[in-house]
Amino acid sequence: MDYIFDTHAHYDDAAFDDDRDTLLSGLREHGIGYVVNVGASLASCEATLELTKQYPFVYGALGVHPNETGGLSERALQWLKESSRQEKIVAIGEIGLDYYWDEPERTVQKKWFLAQLAAAKEEALPVIIHSRDAAKDTLDIMKAERDGLCGGVIHCFSYSVEIAREYLNMGFYLGIGGVLTYKNARNLKEVVEYAPLSSLVLETDCPYLTPHPNRGKRNSSQYLPLVVEALAQMKKTAPETIIQETTRNAGRLYGLETAAEDTD
Numbered sequence: 001m002d003y004i005f006d007t008h009a010h011y012d013d014a015a016f017d018d019d020r021d022t023l024l025s026g027l028r029e030h031g032i033g034y035v036v037n038v039g040a041s042l043a044s045c046e047a048t049l050e051l052t053k054q055y056p057f058v059y060g061a062l063g064v065h066p067n068e069t070g071g072l073s074e075r076a077l078q079w080l081k082e083s084s085r086q087e088k089i090v091a092i093g094e095i096g097l098d099y100y101w102d103e104p105e106r107t108v109q110k111k112w113f114l115a116q117l118a119a120a121k122e123e124a125l126p127v128i129i130h131s132r133d134a135a136k137d138t139l140d141i142m143k144a145e146r147d148g149l150c151g152g153v154i155h156c157f158s159y160s161v162e163i164a165r166e167y168l169n170m171g172f173y174l175g176i177g178g179v180l181t182y183k184n185a186r187n188l189k190e191v192v193e194y195a196p197l198s199s200l201v202l203e204t205d206c207p208y209l210t211p212h213p214n215r216g217k218r219n220s221s222q223y224l225p226l227v228v229e230a231l232a233q234m235k236k237t238a239p240e241t242i243i244q245e246t247t248r249n250a251g252r253l254y255g256l257e258t259a260a261e262d263t264d
């Protein structure tokens with residue numbers, strides 16, 4: 001059987017302090033075979049490195065979220081680049097622009113977005129892009145910077161079909177999570193209907209964005225079957241096919257072997 005690949009999680013978050021080990025150790029029983037823990041600040045990057053050492057199925061991404069770039073320095077960027085050479089670090093992220101939480105000022109966000117894109121090129125790693133209320137600026141930058149990038153994913157995709165088309169044409173994946181199960185997610189449903197399954201990957205962004213009917217509770221990879229179910233209905237295919245395809249896509253995105261095991 002194939003296991004589900006959670007391409008974007010934050011298990012270093014304090015929301016998991018009470019039961020992190022129990023939860024992570026039990027994921028395989030729930031059909032979750034791979035997790036990429038995504039850094040958002042320098043502290044969470046360090047925690048991500050620790051998690052990748054503790055759990056064989058946990059991989060990591062190192063990067064600084066746009067709203068956390070205010071305190072970044074060249075020295076910190078250097079540390080990030082060097083740390084990203086560790087074996088289980090598979091991407092640079094999450095990086096990007098966030099004009100919803102409009103801080104630090106946009107020139108600062110852009111400066112560090114560009115610097116981290118350059119780091120991803122130097123280290124030959126794919127990128128995990130966070131973009132909120134910043135569709136045009138993010139797309140302009142990704143178009144200008146795509147040469148030399150080793151691909152990537154637009155995480156928690158929240159824009160229109162027109163914007164999705166631009167990213168798909170550049171070969172990027174779209175990250176799909178709990179929002180797909182929300183009644184008011186008309187935009188995302190249109191995008192998912194439009195996009196080929198070969199360009200979609202599953203993600204939780206946990207502890208946030210818990211799928212319906214558990215919305216409001218803490219999210220974890222255990223709830224991903226609810227997103228698989230929603231995706232299967234929209235794509236008119238079996239849940240097993242959704243799992244097989246999205247896990248294969250995630251393996252391609254992060255350069256990991258995800259062949260199904262025939263022994264269990």
Ligand code: NI
Nearest residue numbers: 008038094205
């Ligand atoms: Ni995230």
